[in-house]
Amino acid sequence: MFSLEGLTNSLQQWLAANFSAGWVLVIESIIVILLAIALFAVLGLILVLMERKVAAHMQIRLGPNRVGPQGMFQTTADTLKLIMKEGLTPDGADKFLFNLAPFVVMIVAMLLLAPIAFAKNFQIWDINIGVLFVSAVSSISVIGILMAGYSSNNKYSLLGAMRSGAQIVSYELSAGLSIISIVVLTGSLQLSDIVASQQNGWWLFKGHIPALIAFVIFIIAVTAETNRAPFDMAEAESELTAGFHTEYSGMKFALFFLAEYINIFIVCAIGATLFLGGWMPLHFGNLQGFNHLMDYIPSSIWFFGKVFFLIFLIMWFRWTFPRLRIDQLLNLEWKYLLPISMLNLLVITIMAIMGWHF
């Protein structure tokens, strides 16, 4: 049976046999860096194409269909175009911050990749405060966005960045509270522990209705945190041209664009890990035969299947719902999501203490 775990183990053994311990670490780090960059590039291409196709089909259109079979190479062609374009820095811009900002956003996305378990025992860094690390690092991306908005010397960019700041800071609360509700049920911040605790069923099913509410709130909050429609206040094509990346062009623009899609992937990966069991196959309590059958599907396929399902859900939101105004956006968070998720957390805590979950 195919497994990524076997691949990494045999590589580790081969390296250990041929190199000294220090070199093994260096080589493994280089491999991990290359893999992360490759994953970013491939994900960017796939997700942008997927977004355009999903959008088209929801609007009764065909979407890109001229470059390659079924338009498969459309995003590759777009990337080539962006690479060849001039990366302009405006005259009045704060040049250092302006050029630094896309990399800050990108580095945050890369850091978030570290604690995610892609398959069984296939994880870059199984840190024991994984969930805390993710929620802490993900809030750094707002600094990159504020940097971009401030340094562009453009009022639209600044407005977009300020909105983005208000939005991310507010929605982080309810995203954090719904993450905590799973931490309460699991009793651990380590992502591998959280996955292992879903051996006999995913938290979405085991946690009854409160877990479902936490899941819905999490999805809404991360949609807002990644600045996607219907919460695309930071970009606001209709009123702020493109918000914080109005002044960016060429590859620096592409980095923002890529970071947006990578962030979607990462938050969906976190959502899949917390609520849908990460790489854990679909298990139902004591149905041994069914559970064994599900185990035959490789864990990496389970993980990516769940993540892409969540990504599809978020795309579905984007192409269905009308945009919110900034005051409606903050109303939704402070008057609805936050009180509901606090109450929900209370219910889940009582449930965990009394042991009412499965």
Next chain:
Amino acid sequence: MFIKDYISDVYKAVRSLLTGMKTTGKYFIHPGEIITQQYPENRDQLHLPERFRGEVVMIHDENNEHACTGCTACELACPNATIKIITKFDISPEGKKKKALDTFIYHLELCTMCNLCIQACPTDAIKMAQNFEHSVYDRSKLTKKLNQPGSKIKEGVE
């Protein structure tokens, strides 16, 4: 009561959002509903909606007769001077002079296909055709004469 309103707000919001998602979800899983046409490939079996407006044409019957009296109602109705009508005077057998159409000039390059001229026409002499492939290499080719050479007005149209 506040709590009741709050809960019903949440319930209504969730329900209306789900209704929207049902609609888009239905479109997503029914590719048969797609209305996009693959234009250059399906040029032969292109299906255009009935009310599609491509250009203004003048209706001529088999005797090369049209219904235009040269009243210039279309010229007056046109918002951007697309139509220019040149009239002449026919001498009837009784020796009476009668105004008639000499040349119906139509500037396709100025036309916005607004349909106002067709609505203004009292005798239904002009209509919108569906041809939309108007590209030419010279701009002067877009200035068209709509009445065919040698055509005359139908008997009985006043």
